[in-house]
Amino acid sequence: MRLPVPESAPLDDAGSRWLRRLFWLNLIVEIGIVLTGGLVRLSGSGLGCPDWPECVSGSLTPVAHQAQTWHKYVEFSNRMLTSVVSIVAVALLVGIILDMRRGSGRKHLWQPVVLILVGIAVQAVVGGISVLMKLNPVIVATHFLASMVLVSASAWLVWRSYEGDGRATPIIRHEVRWLALATSAACAVVLVLGTMTTGAGPHSGDAKEPARLHIAVRTIAWLHADSVMLFCGLVVAMLLCCVLVASEPLPKRAWTLVLIITILQGALGYTQYFLGVPATLVEFHMLGATLLVVAVTWGVLSLRRRD
Incomplete structure (x- = not known):
């Protein structure tokens, strides 16, 4: 089955195909961090790092004497993936700036990128609050639903890359x-x-x-x-x-x-x-x-x- 995306492809010139690939990468990592967050929850590792933004009091990374055993590594790995998502989002911004400096005029790509950047910042705060509130289920649910908004914005960005600016x-x-x-x-x-x-x-x-x-x-x-x-x-x-x-x-x-x-x-x-x-x-x-x-x-x- 063909992907249901528009037939027009304004990014198909050789100098801009990498930008669309970056949009797809962003969508993949946004989906990926939802799944790793699910693994954290399903493995009972939500408080593997019981503090925030530190993993445990006095250390940004897990320490050997923590009571959380292997759970601390599961939760810390998920936190590190947040950094990957952030790096990809910043790369989106840089990529669009460089693309516009080439005179592409693709201003229509700004809106979803800004939404993604703001959403990632909000997600980091909500994630920290969920830890500090000992995984209050309302906060955890909000964290997941905010991720769905980011996935939707990322899908929007991919779609827009196949459209014109009219x-x-x-x-x-x-x-x-x-x-x-x-x-x-x-x-x-x-x-x-x-x-x-x-x-x-x-x-x-x-x-x-x-x-x-x-x-x-x-x-x-x-x-x-x-x-x-x-x-x-x-x-x-x-x-x-x-x-x-x-x-x-x-x-x-x-x-x-x-x-x-x-x-x-x-x-x-x-x-x-x-x-x-x-x-x-x-x-x-x-x-x-x-x-x-x-x-x-x-x-x-x-x-x-x-x-």
Whole structure:
């Protein structure tokens, strides 16, 4: 299946292909740090470094006498990956500045890059607060949801690299565009209820002092499942609209991808629930969530064209 990205490619000149590769790298590392953060939580290593910004009082790095045993290395490794994400984001900024100095005039790439840079700074603060508050599940959920915003912004940047800098022109009826926004809102609800389900479940992030939401897991899990059913129905409606009224094939490809990921995510979610939420399946479910955010972002963007 071809990636559902615009056919126009203003960065295809030899001097600028590296910039698009950098955009893809940024998307990959943003997804990657979500997964490593998941590993921290699922391995009970959330307080492997019990202090912040230090790992332990008096040291930025783990020390041998820490009580957290191997958990400290898991958490510290995830913190180091934040540095990688930051370096890539700064490289994005430098790359765009150099590209504009070459006279490309691609000013349209500034917005997602600024959002990514600001988001990374906010994420660092929220991550520190989550440690200082002993993995309060509300703060941890906020940390994850902020990561989803960064993944969406990174997907937006990749998409914009395939577009021109002209005025956005809708290629489908405005009613369908409103339906797409409603579908995006439903996706956000699915993510919020998903984080609440995790916060009420066994994977709190700390092996010794679990911090959980005081909600019945069965109740919140079924609410999450109900929101997924609503979202799936909206995705099917979007795909039908794209097949019937879209003037170009791109929206159909984009929303087909959304539907495929949604079905796989739903199947994985039910499987992990009935198997007692094993950590491995939860990690794959988190990967699916990031890919779903990318697909929905592209689905919404596919409904207009920039030349």
